[in-house]
Amino acid sequence: MSSTRPTVALLGATGSIGTQTLDVLRRELDSFDLVAIAGGQRLGELAAIAKEFNVSxxxxxxxxxxxxxxxxxxPGVTIVVGAEGLTELSRCADVVVNAVVGFAGLPVTLSALEAGKRLALANKESLIAAAPLVAKVRATTGAEILPIDSEHCAIHQCLAGSSGEPGHPDVRRLLLTASGGPFRGWSKEQLSxxxxxxxxxxxxxxxxxxxxVDSSTLMNKGLEVLEASALFGIEVGRVEVVVHPQSIVHSMVEYVDGAVLAQLSEPDMRLPIAYCIGSPVRLNHAWGRLDFGQPLHLTFEAPDRVAFPALDLAYDAARRAGAAPAWLSAANEIAVEAFLNDQISWSRIIPLVAEVMDVYDDEALDSLEELFENDATARRIAHGMVVR
Ligand SMILES: NC(=O)c1ccc[n+]([C@@H]2O[C@H](COP(=O)([O-])OP(=O)(O)OC[C@H]3O[C@@H](n4cnc5c(N)ncnc54)[C@H](OP(=O)(O)O)[C@@H]3O)[C@@H](O)[C@H]2O)c1
Known part of the structure; x- marks a missing residue:
């Protein structure tokens, strides 16, 4: 018997976003049918998910x-391999959740949109690196992006108050909130x-x-500035970062009349995931519900751009446009990987990305070939700086 429930493909099913998406789907077994999954190293977990959800x-x-x-x-389950496999799976469901980490998620973003699907996007790196290419395929009939990143999901909800004209002229600024990471308020000496x-x-x-790690350097927030600009068609000059350590206000939109709309909840990624899968229907299970019977302490402050230069690197990449965001994201991936492999110290991550960006010489980005070339060049230069 064929299912009439909307089908879901969950790519990056074994990771943090992936497993939280499974939590949401477990509550919605009568509403959605998980038909495809993908992952990297954790094969045993993929097998267990396939069995539990009977994926094909x-x-x-x-x-x-x-x-x-x-x-x-x-033998009853079809197994596909590599980027081609991700491309195939991204075309096979009504809702495609891109929960792959890093540039490896690119085929999912492009193929889901090309096929006119709903893309529930956690993988910000693909949108940032390929923004001009994503903009083209986003125009496909039926294609839409719903952002899982909690800040962008909040903005998506707050923009319901906008007239929706291209470029949102009734919006003065988007206010992306940042927890500030584990090192908020640390001195340069402590950070070393x-x-x-x-x-x-x-x-x-x-x-x-x-x-x-990206959150600890504030590069995550820098990448999110680029992500917000690409998603909502608002230039980065109107995207600002506000440090809000409690992570209750997930982001805000300030309109030209001074009104500020915000979305609040306890930090729980299952809320934005459920919003992206269910929209325009609100799924009837509250994730991260706030208790207003308890004192709620909300504070806001400006980010420390001297201790955390990643933010300015991201704004600079946005202004340079072309392949600059792709270089920034690629160099950052290499630097973070090198840190996680004990090849460089934490305090070397962002200077290394900055040195790669010093080499960048305004490159156009109009095709997938140009994107792959730029990504490979930035990675090669970054890698050279890691091992030198
Ligand atoms: N975690 C969050 O709360 C959060 C919030 C906002 C945005 N995001 C974004 O969501 C994305 C995923 O983040 P995460 O925290 O969930 O990362 P994660 O826990 O490291 O999970 C990454 C997932 O990608 C899979 N993967 C890695 N390389 C792959 C490849 N070549 N092909 C197919 N699958 C591959 C991994 O598989 P294996 O584990 O099996 O190797 C895993 O399932 C990132 O872009 C991140 O910026 C995450």
């Missing part, structure tokens, strides 16, 4: 992984001796290692 297709990274996984799930375990302890969110 799985994406893996290599041919060896395919053979191993096929023996775990049996940050360890890996310090950087992997986020004060308010539990996330995968790459985004946790």
């Amino acid at each position: 297709s799985i994406g893996v990274v290599s041919v060896d992984d395919k053979a191993t996984l096929q023996s775990m799930v049996g 001796s940050v360890t890996k375990s310090d950087a992997l302890k986020h004060p308010t969110w539990s996330m995968g290692p790459k985004i946790t």
